[in-house]
Amino acid sequence: MTQEKPATAAMLAIGDEILSGRTKDKNIGHFADTMSLAGIDLKEVRIVPDEEPAIVTAVNALRERYDIVVTSGGIGPTHDDITADAIGAAFGRLVGEHPEAVARLEAYYEGRGLPFTQARRRMTRTPEGASLIDNPVSVAPGFSVENVHVLAGVPHVFQAMLGNLVETLPNGMPVMSRSVPCPLGEGDIGGPLAKLARERDGVSIGSYPRFAEGRYTTEIVIRSRDETLLDEAEAAVKALIGEVS
Amino acid sequence: MTQEKPATAAMLAIGDEILSGRTKDKNIGHFADTMSLAGIDLKEVRIVPDEEPAIVTAVNALRERYDIVVTSGGIGPTHDDITADAIGAAFGRLVGEHPEAVARLEAYYEGRGLPFTQARRRMTRTPEGASLIDNPVSVAPGFSVENVHVLAGVPHVFQAMLGNLVETLPNGMPVMSRSVPCPLGEGDIGGPLAKLARERDGVSIGSYPRFAEGRYTTEIVIRSRDETLLDEAEAAVKALIGEVS
Structure with a gap:
């Protein structure tokens, strides 16, 4: 049996609240465990603030160096959620509403009798050509552009999205x-x-x-x-x- | 009163055990809290494996970009503790036994009736011109080279060393x-x-x-x-x- 070289991965956690100490990260340890079990070598983790230049620099450094890049955080409905725009800028792609994401969120809010506000519509924005990552917890999806996979930062949503994503990644042998x-x-x-x-x-x-x-x-x-x-x-x-x- | 711009900081956690998921990092959150209280802006965190090229690349990127860089991990007595050598390589400085560190550890082990083994002597190695950071818990010191401060990875030792270090850092106003x-x-x-x-x-x-x-x-x-x-x-x-x- 030929033993293939395991795929390499990096994680980028995005959020002022982690760097200020206000929120204690709970995703890095879970991500490391998940990669170990999948036989993927986690080689680097970075945490950067909610600032577009910092996110763009980190994403571009990591996506060229490693096979898989997973980000957490910054895809909610508020003004400090800028991850989709930053990923678009990193790849030089326009960012707009993803029709399938709009359909999912419209149905979700209609079913709960809640208004589909402009703020909530922000959560449907992805770079052109992105594919969606299902969110079984709160519907608003993550997305993938090439080898960069963008997940939510709230731990139970991050874990659910990662569970869906990991089956699609190039796996090696478990360690x-x-x-x-x-x-x-x-x-x-x-x-x-x-x-x-x-x-x-x-x-x-x-x-x-x-x-x-x-x-x-x-x-x-x-x-x-x-x-x-x-x-x-x-x-x-x-x-x-x-x-x- | 003139308001000075706050100093910026980055943290580099070094260790395969964090990336493999085996150890869950407990230092990043504590470091973020400590910087917040000191009025220092923590702008970036990275985690890299016990591999010299990865450490050198990260240290050199961070020390040029930020006022203060603090590392954790990789300064113990075993073969996978390579932080001192990697910091020496990053600065282009020779690495050797620091006489004051040797004196402290000799006295410590003699006092406990333990042999001062070759492995334990590894913990006295620093790049040329480094100044020591006291370790009130287990004596083996951390060290500073210019704006890079090298601390132990074991959380209670990391915290004790950081407590000694933080009073010497350029503080801004508390946030x-x-x-x-x-x-x-x-x-x-x-x-x-x-x-x-x-x-x-x-x-x-x-x-x-x-x-x-x-x-x-x-x-x-x-x-x-x-x-x-x-x-x-x-x-x-x-x-x-x-x-x-």
Whole structure:
């Protein structure tokens, strides 16, 4: 079996409220978990304010560097929701009302007896040629332009949209991981572990300090897309801990 | 009194474990809160893996664009802790053991009856000319090179180091904020609020959807460095809500 190189991804979170500390981001961790499970390598995350030049610069840097770019935030009905315009500017495409998005929102507000205000119509605006991403929670859709996928920032809407999107992305093999607890601190296991990590291809070995009950221990995490390599590395790490302890 | 322009800041979180989803970042929110209180404008956050080229590219982009850059992670004793080397590479400076850091760690490990291993010595490495940032929790220091400040990634150590660092940063005036609850959804208040926001200089007006008990309401947050402008904008927003409701 040929092992294809996994697709790479970046996330761009858009919003003054995250940078001011007012809102604590809950999407990055969920996105990272989702990419891991899909076998896609998340390589970079950026957070930028609701300012068009900052969004355009980040989108253009990320979409050229990575296979997949997912944005969160800035697609609601208010004046500070400028993501659609910024994505249009990044791609040099006009932005206008998407007929299918208009139809969905018209039906939704009519069904609830609410007026389809000018502010709500803002949520139907996409760059030309965009395809919609379904929003099973509050109807107003996200959209994709080439490899850039624009999702809402409200966590339960972000998660629902991402669930719809992820099935359409170019997936690799899932990454498997094993966690090995080590009773030694990083200062004791670090040297020998570095040597072991250098000797093993196809696995990534990370170590994470833990502090509890007045002493440091280490959690060693081994990751691979190949179960045999993972088994072998896990056995080697356990043997190493036995030797050093 | 002349109002100086506030300093700008960026944060760079370094670590495979955040991008893989294994660790959920807890430093970005704390950093954003700390900058807000200090009156410093946090303008961008990036997360990159433990890979030297990615760190160098990000550090060099951010340190030219913003007044202050703070990094988290990658300064522990293991082979995947490469931040000191990457910062050295970004500035074109040699990296070696910092004598004061060596003295502090030697004393610390001697006092605890622990060997000062080669792995632990890694934590004394800084680029030439770096100044140390005290670590009151676990001694191994962070460091500053020009406007780049390198802190640990473990949240309680990050917070302690940031507390020491922030007093030395070029502070502006604190940003004040007022939160006004609005019983209408964003779709109803969005249009009139946008008009009001355009008319007011020196204040930033954001709106955040809230969903509870089956309906959407909106929280409107007004921010300014000037209390009079803040008072005036708050009164205007409250009057607007009264008109539209």
